[in-house]
Amino acid sequence: MIQAAAPPSRPGAARPWWEGRPFVAAMVLLAFxxxxxxxxxxxxxxxxxxxxxxxxxxxxxxxxxxxxxxxxWLPIGNLGVDLLVVPLSKLLGIELATKLVVMSIPPLTVAGMLWVAREVHNRLPPTVAFALPLAFGHPFMFGFVNFSLSMALAMLAFGLWLRLGRLGKSRLRALLFVPISFVVFFAHTFGWGTLGLMCFSAEAVRQHDRGWSWWMAIIRAAYHASVMALPVLLILVWRSEATGGLTHRWFDWEYKWEYLLRMFRDRWETYDIVSAGIVLAVPLFALVHPRLTLSRNLAFSGLVLAASYVLLPRIVFGSAYADMRLVPFAAAIFILAIRFKKETRYPLATWLAIAAVGFMLVRLAGTTVxxxxxxxxxxxxxxxxxxxxxxxxxxxxxxxxxxxxxxxxxxxxxxxxxxxxxxxxxxxxxxxxxxxxxxxxxxxxxxxxxxxxxxxxxxxxxxxxxxxxxxxxxxxxxxxxxxxxxxxxxxxxxxxxxxxxxxxxxxxxxxxxxxxxxxxxxxxxxxxxxxxxxxxxxxxxxx
Incomplete structure (x- = not known):
């Protein structure tokens, strides 16, 4: 069963260790x-x-x-790391500048995931660490650094979108997300598109929770998310001047299944596939467990990303692995959606938190080695x-x-x-x-x-x-x-x-x-x- 977000922790009660700032800081720093x-x-x-x-x-x-x-230089949607490394290289050289920027992408992604979970649940759920190793997923390990940076920025921006919506600051959000949409777009078009999908889907749930019918909620969500649409003008100019770059390989089911298993692809096949299996199983466990569920807010976002994965071709404008790039982030959204149905059961929550952090540390150790x-x-x-x-x-x-x-x-x-x-x-x-x-x-x-x-x-x-x-x-x-x-x-x-x-x-x-x-x-x-x-x-x- 999928339910609305839980209320915040009881006033005056001590936060469990997985909700505190030391935990957040440790998770972000370990990603370096x-x-x-x-x-x-x-x-x-x-x-x-x-x-x-x-x-x-x-x-x-x-x-x-x-x-x-x-x-x-041209204003295209594929500049993220270039815009950072090139000026930084004047001081540090290409190699050190690249290392510093690239090694910062997973911590930014982790920070974005934690922020999204905190805004949706009013706390960090004990299962949140299961999602964090996906910051080192297959797209990042393949070297899609502009895309990965744009997705890190998209996760952070999504957290801000959720926070401003929760505080009822829709007008301020609209003003801020015009420039934010351009920043994410210039990092990589894919991150901008994913940000739009996540914000639209989350806003549709929020509007429905405020009493609007689903049809009206979707229309109002599209209206709110439209503040991020201006980069479309740059895309029209960019693509009108481009030649070649075919879009094809639609519904390539063999590869789509493989990409689910490859979401952690790195070095050791059994280790990576078992890790992918755990990540896919965790949200299913939450759906069948009598005390757990998924937040409707993030579950809807996860379903939208999953549908996009199915519909995307394998090659877009000549760029391969277009659909594969969504897999770790769709999986992460479903994990971030997990919460308790009613009050948190702390013995169960503690064991879940220990298992999640253990999984994160095992994956991190393997990636480090x-x-x-x-x-x-x-x-x-x-x-x-x-x-x-x-x-x-x-x-x-x-x-x-x-x-x-x-x-x-x-x-x-x-x-x-x-x-x-x-x-x-x-x-x-x-x-x-x-x-x-x-x-x-x-x-x-x-x-x-x-x-x-x-x-x-x-x-x-x-x-x-x-x-x-x-x-x-x-x-x-x-x-x-x-x-x-x-x-x-x-x-x-x-x-x-x-x-x-x-x-x-x-x-x-x-x-x-x-x-x-x-x-x-x-x-x-x-x-x-x-x-x-x-x-x-x-x-x-x-x-």
């Missing part, structure tokens, strides 16, 4: 922990983002970058860049192991060469209407941009270049270095014309040899002889 150790946040797409930040920050005064990249493992490997792989000359052209190939469960952090690792060496790499992703950076290097042919760096073996779920075909078609004269990352053993004959200059854990760097007809490769960087792999019949898999 997983990214303290890694030098670069080891999430899938972050290298490509950092390459773009480097171009945005330095292309105006770097002749090296100007050979291949241009960047023009996973990030440490990935960060260490990433740091070893990036030692290859010590042997790359400034302004070089680097062809990057990353072996796809047919989509095994562990996320590949190496898909866009090559773009760090742009950050550290102002190099050209083939893994940047200019996309019509979605990014402000353009890549122009016709000599690279197919290897001009993402996804040319991803190579697969026959039989993989997604078709693409095989390792052999990619190496055969690589325009040798267009690149100075060939960087093989997470590559399986391959015959050395596949890389004729390239000499190895460095090999380490998960990474091997080869340099173009001088042409027999008299052409010359660029002068080699200084390197210790011990770093060069021994000659053999195959290029070895990295350790």
């Amino acid at each position: 922990v997983p990214f303290i150790y890694p030098q670069i946040p080891p999430i899938v797409d972050i290298g490509g983002h950092m390459g773009r930040y480097k171009v945005a920050a330095d292309v105006a005064h770097s002749q090296m970058l100007q050979q291949w990249f241009t960047f023009h 996973s990030m440490a493992i990935a960060g260490k490997r990433q740091a070893e792989q990036l030692k290859a860049l010590d042997y790359v000359l400034m302004g070089s052209r680097v062809a990057v190939l990353v072996w796809d192991k047919c989509e095994q469960w562990p996320l590949r952090r190496s898909d866009h690792l090559g773009a760090i060469a742009t950050v550290r060496r102002e190099a050209y790499t083939n893994d940047h992703w200019p996309m019509a209407g979605a990014t402000l950076m353009t890549v122009r290097y016709p000599a690279a042919g197919w290897f001009q941009r993402d996804p040319s760096q991803i190579v697969r073996d026959p039989g993989c779920r997604h078709e693409g270049w095989s390792v052999h075909a990619a190496l055969n078609n690589l325009p040798r004269d267009a690149f100075d270095y060939l960087w093989l990352i997470d590559m399986r053993p391959i015959p050395r004959t596949w890389v004729e014309g390239w000499r190895p200059v460095w090999a380490g854990e998960g990474s091997i760097l080869l340099e173009r040899e001088p042409l027999s007809g008299g052409g010359e490769a660029p002068p080699p960087a200084t390197r210790p002889a011990a770093s060069v792999p021994a000659q053999s019949a195959t290029v070895p898999a990295q350790r």
Whole structure:
């Protein structure tokens, strides 16, 4: 059964530990922990983002970058982390600025979730911590940082919307949410749209609770939420100037089911799937338990997000995983909706709080260990860049192991060469209407941009270049270095014309040899002889 929100705790009664400020502070601060150790946040797409930040920050005064990249700021709905990192990088550099901004996204998301729960229930329910690990859900771990920042801001804004509605300050709310809607929109369009859905659905319940029929409540809710509609004008201009970017893959049920199981996808399949199962089971447990229920306010918001997930296609304007991004937040809203039907039963509440915090700590510990493992490997792989000359052209190939469960952090690792060496790499992703950076290097042919760096073996779920075909078609004269990352053993004959200059854990760097007809490769960087792999019949898999 779904009911209205419970009254606040009894006046004068001591708050249970999960409702106090120390608990809130601890939950927010713990969300910083997983990214303290890694030098670069080891999430899938972050290298490509950092390459773009480097171009945005330095292309105006770097002749090296100007050979291949241009960047023009425009008012589009995909700027969140860019607008923070680029100016901050003037003081701290691209890498530290990116780390500080990205590691702040989960704590902001956690704070937003806690605020929403507090406003709806007039207290923090004991189950609230079950939702908090979703701040590290699949979309964030995949590296959708602009989207993730926009959702963190949307959760915080939703908490403010609920608070001002509860206090009866609708006029003030309308004034504030005009600029707030633009802030969330510029972070990422998806967060703005989700904020609108959450605010509309919550307002419809509030209007119904004030005595309006459901039809009138929906009309009045749409009227109140319309203060956030002005960014639509920017979307019309933005999309009218964009070309390409198809919207398709509607009702792809196989993927929609997989995304439910993948909401925590990171490194360990059983651990991640069991965690997803727990998150999905908790709201169902509340519905069948005689003392628990769901707040109508948040349950309706959760149903609206769930319906949006079903209706969204997999690819929107050329951007993949559009529907997947909603999963952790819809699940979180249902968990945040859990409350007691009548008075809080503190023995049961205490056990629920202990279970929720235990789940949160177990997930946080796993994420921290996973990030440490990935960060260490990433740091070893990036030692290859010590042997790359400034302004070089680097062809990057990353072996796809047919989509095994562990996320590949190496898909866009090559773009760090742009950050550290102002190099050209083939893994940047200019996309019509979605990014402000353009890549122009016709000599690279197919290897001009993402996804040319991803190579697969026959039989993989997604078709693409095989390792052999990619190496055969690589325009040798267009690149100075060939960087093989997470590559399986391959015959050395596949890389004729390239000499190895460095090999380490998960990474091997080869340099173009001088042409027999008299052409010359660029002068080699200084390197210790011990770093060069021994000659053999195959290029070895990295350790």
